[in-house]
Amino acid sequence: MKHHPSDETLFRFASGSLESGPRIVVGVHVGGCTACAARISEFEAVGGALLSGIEPEEMGEDALDRLVARIEADSDSSGEAALRSRPTRADVGIRLPEALDGCGIGPWRWIGPGVRWSRVTIPEDASANVMLLKVAAGRRLPEHTHSGCEYTQVLKGSFYDARGRYGPGDLDEADDEIQHQPVVDETGECICLAALEGRMRLRGFFGRLVQPFIGG
Structure with missing residues (x-):
């Protein structure tokens, strides 16, 4: 691996402040990258040290009961969601990462010659903009920019642009x-x-043609 999330993104991942869509994508990367996993452990250790220096607040008498009830409720709903929407598609072309267990995987949709995309839905955040992209060998994606950050994890194959090659x-x-x-x-x-914190902004005639299919 030659390309990794920024320290800012890893810190947001460790602190739980990264949006759910990018969190899925970064989680896939961290699951296979020992360097980034170690970096997150460092950030978590710093956060733990900061918390240990905060004066504790006195808890209410029913705090433990409310915590247990919340954990049980979250566990039940997560289990049901995973059973309903665990990815089972055989035409993806690869084994999907475990981080996508519990997510819904939509059908492949054509958006151009040799280019298809599939919507990924996250049970706890229906508004998250996450997708799988499958692009044929030698094909170019439309030139684009973004209204926010775009996180793209390569699962199979490779691509390149002016900044380098991604495998x-x-x-x-x-x-x-x-x-x-x-x-x-x-x-x-x-x-x-791929996940977007904002929206993709496609350039050129073809970009304007397919923009309605991917949102923006």
């Missing part, structure tokens, strides 16, 4: 200052998991 396990983090046009390598198709 299996790499995470591309692109903010609203980056305008790029990814190109898939000729060696085979590329499958990625």
Whole structure:
């Protein structure tokens, strides 16, 4: 792996402040990257040290009962959601990461020659903008920028743009200052998991044509 989330993103992941969509994508990367997992442990240790220095507040007499009830309720709802929407599609082309267990995986939709996308729905956040992208070998994606950060984890194959090449396990983090046009390598198709904190802004005629399909 040559490309990783920024320290800011890893800190937000560790603190629980990263939005649910990007959190899924970053979680997939961290699950296979020992360097990023170690970095998150460092951030968690710092957070724990800061908490230990805070003067404790006295808890209410029913605090433990309310906590147990909340845990049981969350556990029941999470289990039901996982049974309802665990990814079972056989045409994805790869084994999906465990982080997607419990998520809904929509059908592949055509958005251009050699380019298909599938909506990923997160049970606890229906508004999260997460998708799988499958792009044929040698194909170019539309030139685009973003209204927020875009997080793209390569699951299979590879692509490149003016900033470098991204292979299996790499995470591309692109903010609203980056305008790029990814190109898939000729060696085979590329499958990625992507999440947007804002919206993708496509350029050119083809971009305007497919924009309604992906939102924005």
